[in-house]
Amino acid sequence: MSIFKMPSLGADMEAGTLMKWKVKEGDTVKKDQVIAEVESNKGVIEVEVFEEGVIDKLLIKEGTKCDVGTPIALIRGENETSESLQKELDALTGKVPEKKTAQAEKEKAATPAKEEAKAPQTHAKASKTAVHEIKISPAARKKAEELGVDLDALAAKTEGKIGTAEVEAAAAKTKKKGAADSMRQAIAAAMSRSNAEIPHYYLSTSINMTPALEWLKEQNSQRSIKDRILPAALTIRAVVKALQAVPELNGFWQDNALQMSEEINPGVAIAKRTGGLVTPALLNAQKMDLDQTMQSFHDLITRTRSGKLRSSEITRQTIVITNLGDLGVERVYGVIYPPQVALVGLGRIVDAPWVEGDALAVRKVMQATLAGDHRATDGRTGALFLDKLDQLLQKPEEL
Numbered sequence: 267m268s269i270f271k272m273p274s275l276g277a278d279m280e281a282g283t284l285m286k287w288k289v290k291e292g293d294t295v296k297k298d299q300v301i302a303e304v305e306s307n308k309g310v311i312e313v314e315v316f317e318e319g320v321i322d323k324l325l326i327k328e329g330t331k332c333d334v335g336t337p338i339a340l341i342r343g344e345n346e347t348s349e350s351l352q353k354e355l356d357a358l359t360g361k362v363p364e365k366k367t368a369q370a371e372k373e374k375a376a377t378p379a380k381e382e383a384k385a386p387q388t389h390a391k392a393s394k395t396a397v398h399e400i401k402i403s404p405a406a407r408k409k410a411e412e413l414g415v416d417l418d419a420l421a422a423k424t425e426g427k428i429g430t431a432e433v434e435a436a437a438a439k440t441k442k443k444g445a446a447d448s449m450r451q452a453i454a455a456a457m458s459r460s461n462a463e464i465p466h467y468y469l470s471t472s473i474n475m476t477p478a479l480e481w482l483k484e485q486n487s488q489r490s491i492k493d494r495i496l497p498a499a500l501t502i503r504a505v506v507k508a509l510q511a512v513p514e515l516n517g518f519w520q521d522n523a524l525q526m527s528e529e530i531n532p533g534v535a536i537a538k539r540t541g542g543l544v545t546p547a548l549l550n551a552q553k554m555d556l557d558q559t560m561q562s563f564h565d566l567i568t569r570t571r572s573g574k575l576r577s578s579e580i581t582r583q584t585i586v587i588t589n590l591g592d593l594g595v596e597r598v599y600g601v602i603y604p605p606q607v608a609l610v611g612l613g614r615i616v617d618a619p620w621v622e623g624d625a626l627a628v629r630k631v632m633q634a635t636l637a638g639d640h641r642a643t644d645g646r647t648g649a650l651f652l653d654k655l656d657q658l659l660q661k662p663e664e665l
Contacts, residue, residue: 268346268354270339272332273313275306275580282306283331284338293321295341300576302338308544313577319343322351402428413437464519464602465640469648473656475615475630481662497615498534498589499560501632503665504658505587505610506530506551506559512651514643515608515636516584524607524642533583533603534563535590536570545586545603546570546579556665591615597633607639608648 272282286303295301300312301321319341326338337358340351402410402417410417410433420428420436478500486494509516509530517526530552533545546569548554548562569575585607588600591614598611613633620629634655638648658665 268341268343268351269337269358270301270315270341272304272334272336272338273577273581274334275304275308275311275577279306279308279334281331281333284326284328285310286328287324288312289321289324291321291324295319295321298578304577308580309538309540309575310573311575311577311580315341317341317343322348325355403430406430406433409433461601463604466602467638467640467645467648468599468635469638469645469652470597470633470635471652471656472618473632473634473659474620475632475659478659478662479615479630493557495556495560496563499556499563500662500665501589501612501659502532502534502548502551502563502587503554503556503559504655505532505585506554507658507665508651508654509585510552511654512647514647515638515651517607517642518584518605519607519639519642520605527584529582529584531582531584533586534566535586535588536567539571544570544575544580545583545588546575547583549578549582585610587612589613591632598635600635600637602637602639607642609637611635611637 272284275282283305284302285305287301288303289295289299289301295315296318297316298314300314302313304311304313322340322342324339326332326336332338337355340348340355342348342351406429407417409415409430410420410428413433415433415436417428420432475497479497482495482497482500489495513526514524516530517524519525529550531547531549532551533547535543535545537543546566548559548566551559551562554562566579583603583606586600586603586609588598588609589612590598591612594614596613596616598613600609600611602609611634613635615630615632617628618631620627620631634652636648636652638645
């Protein structure tokens with residue numbers, strides 16, 4: 267295992283903040299064990315290791331922000347030593363003995379000028395503060411320093427009277443706005459990359475959901491409230507089984523080739539309370555039955571909204587399912603998340619005219635849309651998938 271680096275928790279992540287270590291030096295770790303909490307633009311994520319070893323050294327302190335790929339810990343494997351790990355780290359980082367360089371001498375010579383520039387800035391800040399005489403308790407001032415709150419800006423809004431409550435409110439507002447802006451920028455970057463790289467094709471079909479909903483109603487009538495199955499879990503299960511029949515849509519476009527995945531890890535779009543969408547994965551959904559799918563889906567929603575997702579759930583999606591039906595949307599044309607090669611969009615279930623034989627009836631109808639990567643598959647493959655999805659939802663008892 268050797269050098270454990272800041273992981274990439276999504277194609278749009280460039281850096282993360284190590285919020286908390288869950289281990290200490292000398293601890294033995296096992297596969298899938300959570301060793302740290304990292305804050306990214308998706309929130310705070312629990313980071314796992316995927317091999318066994320011993321924590322030899324923690325390289326960064328809690329609260330440190332660093333780029334993806336930065337070494338953050340040394341984990342000693344069975345046949346490794348601390349000395350060999352340190353040499354490997356030094357070689358990776360290009361560490362050399364400290365010595366004076368021309369650049370260092372130049373910076374040293376520039377120090378007096380920097381100090382002079384700092385003095386006028388301090389004077390200017392003092393002049394600005396004088397506009398609003400700040401009346402603040404020592405406790406509130408200390409809290410402002412800890413949270414990085416600009417007292418001058420806050421004084422302008424409170425006419426100079428500042429308490430701990432005002433400081434905390436200002437910090438919370440700034441953090442919430444920053445998190446929302448960061449997530450929106452990350453989503454925009456990922457979608458721009460997707461549109462630039464992926465030649466999308468779209469297919470859509472109408473699915474009669476009446477048999478599925480009637481079966482679900484009957485099933486739920488025999489269950490306690492906590493054990494009832496939501497239509498969303500039924501459609502997730504149907505998508506998974508359809509992918510087993512049409513596996514070309516379950517995988518990645520990497521190294522200019524389609525790489526299909528044996529695991530089916532559907533990412534499901536979940537709205538966060540602070541705003542924005544994340545798409546954590548139901549890992550190994552192909553091994554779940556309908557009840558297990560419902561339980562895992564409920565657990566994923568709860569942990570997404572409480573900030574308890576794991577890194578594997580953020581990075582291992584093999585396809586994404588987005589359902590905007592609860593917002594009244596009837597048809598969804600999604601954008602594929604690279605390096606995935608497909609996205610399934612599910613719309614609102616509505617009453618619609620439906621022809622059955624020679625008769626016209628009203629049925630519960632859902633629009634299912636597939637966004638496919640034309641480099642990996644074509645319209646025929648997509649059509650086979652949607653047809654299989656339709657067939658499965660006509661026989662919900664087989665899900």
